[in-house]
Amino acid sequence: MGSVQTDRRFNEIREIPVRRIMITDPSQIPRDLASTPNGTMYCTTPGGTRIVYDRSLLLKLSCSPMTKTPPSNMKFIPGVTNGIAASPPRESPALSKSKSPSKPEAEDPQFEMDI
Amino acid sequence: MASEVVVGEKEMGPGAADVTTELDESQITHPLATSWTFYYLDPDEARKDWSRANRDVLSFDTVEDFWALYHHITPLSQLRKGSDYSLFRGGKADMDRIKPAWEDKQNRLGGAWKIAFEVRQVGPRVDDIFRELLMICVGEHFGETGEYVNGVVASARAKQFRFGIWTKDEDESHCVAIGERIKEALPANMKIQMEFVSHQEQERVSQAARGVEARPKFTLFKN
Numbered sequence: 195m196g197s198v199q200t201d202r203r204f205n206e207i208r209e210i211p212v213r214r215i216m217i218t219d220p221s222q223i224p225r226d227l228a229s230t231p232n233g234t235m236y237c238t239t240p241g242g243t244r245i246v247y248d249r250s251l252l253l254k255l256s257c258s259p260m261t262k263t264p265p266s267n268m269k270f271i272p273g274v275t276n277g278i279a280a281s282p283p284r285e286s287p288a289l290s291k292s293k294s295p296s297k298p299e300a301e302d303p304q305f306e307m308d309i
Numbered sequence: 310m311a312s313e314v315v316v317g318e319k320e321m322g323p324g325a326a327d328v329t330t331e332l333d334e335s336q337i338t339h340p341l342a343t344s345w346t347f348y349y350l351d352p353d354e355a356r357k358d359w360s361r362a363n364r365d366v367l368s369f370d371t372v373e374d375f376w377a378l379y380h381h382i383t384p385l386s387q388l389r390k391g392s393d394y395s396l397f398r399g400g401k402a403d404m405d406r407i408k409p410a411w412e413d414k415q416n417r418l419g420g421a422w423k424i425a426f427e428v429r430q431v432g433p434r435v436d437d438i439f440r441e442l443l444m445i446c447v448g449e450h451f452g453e454t455g456e457y458v459n460g461v462v463a464s465a466r467a468k469q470f471r472f473g474i475w476t477k478d479e480d481e482s483h484c485v486a487i488g489e490r491i492k493e494a495l496p497a498n499m500k501i502q503m504e505f506v507s508h509q510e511q512e513r514v515s516q517a518a519r520g521v522e523a524r525p526k527f528t529l530f531k532n
Contacts, residue, residue: 252447255376256379261373261380265377268377
């Protein structure tokens, strides 16, 4: 390896050698956030380790009991964050179906702002 | 050697469940590839001083914290008009945070894939679209080009919901690959036009006379 990155992992343009590790069970995921399966360390791997979660697992994990309460360090912003868990996302395979029960939208807000 | 860890539910073998029962499964957290910070832009603050209008809501680096956040925020469809939600990389100790602003050094040379939906047409389905975009970011669904994805901005406006997926540069091979992946995550039954506009171009237009429109560098169509 020619150069070793220290603080930023995404600023070098070159192919990252990739080794795919298939995780078959949650127990193979280290609890320690500094390590990844097979023991790769973020801090010692040029280019870093990319951890990919497919859609179905992400949706499954959205129902975890740990997601039922707001993260303890989440800022409370009136009208934006709340303390009551919304119902978990539906496990629908695609976006094709639209949900019917919805309040009619207020079509005339006080102002329009463009960025 | 770097490694890519693919975590997929479908790969779980029939015997896999037996092992997990020995662990307290409810306590396992799933680390994300990088940390992310979720921001809320308050429309009143934005009119006063845009540069200070984005407020941190949460920095997180696990799948569980991502969902815990997601379950406790107002859905985009019900958010006050003029507000933005943004999700950008960084915020924890693993990497510098990328701020949701053109001026950030990680954004300056990049641009954004822009997708707009008419409020009347999309309705509450916009929440599903936003969720899909968040998931392809935190789940790292961009393959090799993922490192050029900086974040996603969702804007609730009077007549439109707008999304921008922000990139680190405006290189065609990176941006088109990222755009194609975004396209896949968008609803199959809607006609959608996606435009990539560099931040420089956006800035030029913002300083130009009213009515000048940004020229997209790349365009993709769905359906």
